[in-house]
Amino acid sequence: MSESSIAPALIDWHASQGRHDLPWQSDRTPYRVWVSEIMLQQTQVATVVPYYTRFMQRFPDVRALADAPIDDVLHLWTGLGYYARARNMHRSAVRVRDEFGGRFPQTFEEIASLPGIGRSTAGAILALSLKQRFPILDGNVKRVLARYFGVVGNAAERAVSERLWEFAEACTPRMQVDVYTQAIMDLGATVCTRRKPLCAYCPLATSCVARLTGRQHELPSPRPARVRRSRQVFMLVAMREDGSVLLERRPESGVWGGLWCLPEFEDTTAACSYIAQALQTAQSEPRALGRVEHAFTHFDLVITPLLTHCVGHAGVMDAAQSVWYNTREPARIGLPAPIKILLEDFASPTLFAGRAAG
Numbered sequence: 001m002s003e004s005s006i007a008p009a010l011i012d013w014h015a016s017q018g019r020h021d022l023p024w025q026s027d028r029t030p031y032r033v034w035v036s037e038i039m040l041q042q043t044q045v046a047t048v049v050p051y052y053t054r055f056m057q058r059f060p061d062v063r064a065l066a067d068a069p070i071d072d073v074l075h076l077w078t079g080l081g082y083y084a085r086a087r088n089m090h091r092s093a094v095r096v097r098d099e100f101g102g103r104f105p106q107t108f109e110e111i112a113s114l115p116g117i118g119r120s121t122a123g124a125i126l127a128l129s130l131k132q133r134f135p136i137l138d139g140n141v142k143r144v145l146a147r148y149f150g151v152v153g154n155a156a157e158r159a160v161s162e163r164l165w166e167f168a169e170a171c172t173p174r175m176q177v178d179v180y181t182q183a184i185m186d187l188g189a190t191v192c193t194r195r196k197p198l199c200a201y202c203p204l205a206t207s208c209v210a211r212l213t214g215r216q217h218e219l220p221s222p223r224p225a226r227v228r229r230s231r232q233v234f235m236l237v238a239m240r241e242d243g244s245v246l247l248e249r250r251p252e253s254g255v256w257g258g259l260w261c262l263p264e265f266e267d268t269t270a271a272c273s274y275i276a277q278a279l280q281t282a283q284s285e286p287r288a289l290g291r292v293e294h295a296f297t298h299f300d301l302v303i304t305p306l307l308t309h310c311v312g313h314a315g316v317m318d319a320a321q322s323v324w325y326n327t328r329e330p331a332r333i334g335l336p337a338p339i340k341i342l343l344e345d346f347a348s349p350t351l352f353a354g355r356a357a358g
């Protein structure tokens, strides 16, 4: 099978075996495709669907997204992870409103100039929503092409990536580019999967190099393994008598950038000194609660919550970057998933008693 015959085989396969009822497949505007492509980065379709549906109800067009406070956007993103994606989407929406008159741009250069949109995402937006011929090379497509053409080496290496882009370009058809683009993404997600590719059901099986040479599990070549780190932090649960808990907005850069979180410290000494300086009305000796672990891509975060009770109506030094969050009447703000779960425990006296004993 030559490069030019891949598209017809995939388009045929897609008619009977591809996915046709995902929420972003109806009314395919550049805005709707853009939101889906960003959400699908590093995230499974099944996880994305309810987030996408809620997001579209709240922000049906790019203007609604641009006009919304960032906290509303991060709130709807809570639990989806990789929060830089949400911040970049909001920045992009503001630029579309202010620089493009509220109309999502329709050229590759303009789309790729927006924050958080790389070559593959820009290509997918144009191919899927406007049927413009641009190749894509997301994780699923990289895997299909690396196996089919027998490309050895990790895609993070420049030469390998360039080779894969050449194949992506050569395979992209002039006609039905939207169907082909969806088809190759679907094939990677449902048939040419990372662990157990279903070669017997694959329309490319007869000429796939990986299959013919029995190297499906060697291709694409894996990244060199990294040593997984573990990071220990302490987070202060400063609770007022009304049940509200102090949260601070995290810096834009770094883990959970821009989200609201419990104040974080390297050790208990730093936490105690913060209590003495910023929360004069709190108990000086915080009590350690059961640890919470959260896995990021490259490291594990181990959080020890430190509970302290504030007497009266305690204030804080930096009111602009702090909020007293009432766990029984939660505000619509962006919270990291493990912090949201921890705060939900505090809203339940029974659960809280159990955690405090741990």
Ligand code: SF4
Binding pocket: 144, 147, 148, 191, 192, 193, 197, 198, 199, 202, 203, 204, 205, 206, 208, 209, 210, 211, 216
């Ligand atoms: S034959 Fe197997 S390895 Fe090759 S593209 Fe199809 S599913 Fe992937």
